[in-house]
Amino acid sequence: MGKQYYTIGMAGHIDHGKTTLTKALTSVDTDRLKEEKDRSISIEPGFAPLYNDEEMEISVVDVPGHERFIRQMIAGVAGIDLIVLVVAADEGVMPQTKEHLDILSLLGVTHGIVVLTKISKVDEELRDMALEEVIDELKGTVFERASVLVADSISGEGVEELKQKIITTLRGMASRSIRGDFRLPIDQVFTLKGQGTVVRGTVFEGTLDTGEEIIILPQGIHTKAKQIQAHHRKESRAFAGQRAAINLSGVDYKELKRGNVLVTSTHLTVTNTIDVCLEVIHAVNHPIKQRMPVVLHVGTSEVMGKLVFFDRNKVESETELILCQIRLDESIVVKRGDRFILRRPSPMETIGGGWIIQPNGGKYKFGEETMALLQSERHGTPQERVLRLLEQYKCVDEDFILSEASLSHRELHDLLQGDDQWVVLSESKISHMKIVEECVKSIEQILREFHEEFPLLRGINSGELKQTLKRYTEDLVDYVIEQKHWKRNSGFLCLEGFIPHLPTEWEKRCKQLIILLEADGTHVKDMEEYFHQVGIPQKWQSDFYHFFIQEKKIVQLDNKKAYSYQIFMKAVEGLKEKTGETFDIADAKAALGLSRKYMIPFLEKLDKDGLTLRIQGHRKWIGTSMKE
Structure with missing residues (x-):
């Protein structure tokens, strides 16, 4: 196991000694802004190193306590592993203490240590009363079983004990996974x-x-x-x-x-509509209504939006979780399972929070059908969640599945082993036979349409095919092509049994053109004249010309002239028979009886196709067959 990294948070009511305690623990003053020092309050989250050895590194986030800076507090606790809830012995539990507790609970922070600070300011009796009040206030919260310590930042009493408690608590916790995308x-x-x-x-x-x-x-x-x-x-x-x-x-x-x-990955969702599982705080002072404005806090984002219900128009004294949607004014970056806080913009108060069940929320109708969909999103089995991902992405890697479908490594392993319909590609890419069959049908449809539109061509280029199939990943398309064994010809893909052919209405005229070309032997006219002679329009000439070359009906000499394939090959054999290992232009003219306007392009074609090698004024035979 490698080094473990943790971040802890200092939370609590304003002026209860969070910053002073942080300084006592770390020797760092986290109030870095001039306004913070002038007013003696924290406005922005402050950060400091607490502990570092070969096995563990711990950082501290000191979050603002004032109710006006709750949004900074929420941003500050995003990503923390353990909270130190600070309560001043001379004041006890205050409104912001309770709101911080609610926010931490809604954000899914379950590991905490409660510290009673400023103990030098009270006598032992008041200290005991404050401790009892804190313990009583924690009942029914996620921190009910949290350790409660006492410390004084000025005298140093209890500070080292707190530090050691933090270290030992974190040693017993799993650190965040370094697997997956950054x-x-x-x-x-x-x-x-x-x-x-x-x-x-x-x-x-x-x-x-x-x-x-x-x-x-x-x-x-x-x-x-x-x-x-x-x-x-x-x-x-x-x-x-x-x-x-x-x-x-x-x-x-x-x-x-x-x-x-x-x-570092493009897989993360950028969205402005999220489906959520919402828990409402009991102490909300104002009604929560359909489409009311809200402020969403998720990660370090703070975005305005509207709260949309599909089974009610307002929230009564609910104790159960509510499945609903938040439509945002700006895009955010989230994934399934991310925790959020929801606040009312005016009058400002925290109304609840929860977790995101679907980052890409859709437009749904009010009613039971939508609620059934949201319940499916919330409770979907591992298989259903992975299949839902594959419907969108077609082929994904293991780390992406673990994060987006909220699966553990064990759950994913059991899923893949329990059903032979899962397809594991190279580099741990995963798909499903249902998706593979979809891809097969799509490729066959594309090939059929391509053959109908371009009967002269051998098939579609694999790069063009992948471009057409952008909704599937390149890995998946390669896998499907390899498994299906469609006919492949020089980098082109075609349906089994397909043979390039001329359109029926032009087949007779094209055959006549080849006969005329062969009849002229090695003294041919420009190809345009042959097309004109048999009545093939200009718009077809280029396609037919390339088809003749592809199917070895003709051999192109230059931009205007070509030989019949049979005539060209006879000329090559004739030249070989009448020359030695090397020859020059005069030898070739004597052997074939061609004028310079035919001889030069003919010899250059031999060079291009690797049959001869030009050495100064001579050519040497080096090949036995033409290049494709």
Whole structure:
């Protein structure tokens, strides 16, 4: 097992000592803005290194506590593995403490440590009362069984015990997976003189190497990771769970903002309509109605939108999860399983949160049919979820399935082993026989239509076929062609039994043209004259001419003249018989009796097709057959 990377968050009510405690733990003041220092409050999330050894690296995010900065708090806790909930002993549990608890629960943060701070400001009796209040407040929440510690940032009491508790807790937790494609939601964008644009964030998944290609979504900007840093240390690679700063190549920082996402794959969904599983907070003070404006927080994004229900027009005192949709004013970058928070823009309050069941939501009608679809999306079996992915992408790799269908490695392994209808291509690409059969039918239809439109051609070029089949991946098309064994001829694909042929209405005239060409032997006229002589219109002449060459009816000498294939081959044999291993133009003229206007293109054709090699004024026989 390699090194593990974790990010923890400091949360709690304003002025309960989060920043001071962070400094006591890390020796770093995370209030970096002048306004933060002047007002003694955190406005933006602050970051600091907590611990680093050969096995583990831990970073701290200090999130703002003031209710006006809840959106920064949500962005700050995106991607954290463990929360340290800070409660001041002299004030106890406050409104923002409760709202932070709700938000953390909705974001799926289940690992936490509660710390009672400022203990030097109260006597032992008040400390015990505050502890009881905290424990009581945690009942019924995901942190009900969390450890509760005491610490004082000024005197240092309990700080080292807290640090060791954090370390031991994380050692018992699984770190984020470095498998799969890299994803980093941006929470800070800035520029450095001489360096250019730099972005910061917590790596949600995957790894990124220095120099690797990156795509910035949703804009679709392509760039490179010019340099990677973690807490001011230059690194060659960034890992899932790690706080990282990425120096981007050739990107203006004004083009970027918090909420943009760095990725290394094109598979991530850019969307403005998401189907979700919503949990509503019990303490909501205002009604939640159909199509009401909402603010969605997901990753580090904050986007306005509308809440759309399909089975109700308002939310009563619901305790069950609600399947619904959020239609957004701007595009976001998400995947199935991503957690979100939903807030009312005015009056501002957190109304709920949940997880995304379908990043690409559709336009649905109100009623039972849509609710059944949403239930299927939510509870779909692993097979149903993978097949739903394949209906869209046709062929995907294992990592993509694991992330988009929310499967574990074991679930995917069991799925593939339990049914021989799954198709595993090269490099762990996966499809299904249902998709393969669709692709087979599509190729056969394309070939039939191509043969009908272009009966003169041997078949369709494989590159052109793949371009026509863009909805299928190139890997899948290659697999299907290999398995089906369609007839292949010099890079062209055709249906079994197909033979290039002339259109019936022109077949007789084309045969007559070849007879006339053969009759003229080696003293031919321009091809245009033969076409005119047999009555073939200008628009067909080029197609028929190339068909004659393809089917070895004629041999092109130059842009205007050609020999009958039989006449050309007889001339080659005659020249061979009457010359030695080498010969010159005079020898050739004597052997064939051709004038210079025929002789020169004839000899150049021999050179081009590899039958002869020109050496100064002579030619040497080197080949026995013409090139295709």
